[in-house]
Amino acid sequence: QKEVEQDPGPLSVPEGAIVSLNCTYSNSAFQYFMWYRQYSRKGPELLMYTYSSGNKEDGRFTAQVDKSSKYISLFIRDSQPSDSATYLCAMSKAGSEKLVFGKGTKLTVNP
């Protein structure tokens, strides 16, 4: 079992939809949780960063971490065609510089 599991999709939604992206993980030592957005042929761009459990909101994006279930989510409200990209979850342990990534979910938002 990989440390971080993420459904690769693809996920296709109409413009304006609420998108839910998720990752599960197996190692309870993970303390820091991130979501990256990666456009085709570009490097990943940090979207959200959360420490431990809880919610964090930034504009149309909300990140949730449930450490008891080892489950993290990213919600995108009022999705736009410009949100079409691959979304990668990542996490790290306290004291470690190494990010462990999910394989990414490819999202397409159709106008």
Added chain:
Amino acid sequence: GAGVSQSPSNKVTEKGKDVELRCDPISGHTALYWYRQSLGQGLEFLIYFQGNSAPDKSGLPSDRFSAERTGGSVSTLTIQRTQQEDSAVYLCASSPRVSSNEQFFGPGTRLTVL
């Protein structure tokens, strides 16, 4: 300001040749990371630098892979005797300090080994 830059953007080489990939981090960032992104494998950590030293090289897949960083800035990832399975996108990231957990990625170098 300028982001992380990497060169070349694309590299095609023949099996058995050596390649060097370069990363210029964001100015002032003390931590620098190398990752590899292969089709179907996602991003895999290779190595990170704190200043010019590499406290964690655990992700380097074999002794054909090495990296160095000079002047606390530019880093070079070298792959010797390239193999077809080395074909991937090699991504560099930098961070303002160790343990900030906010890593800023460059556009990557797409390596193809024929």
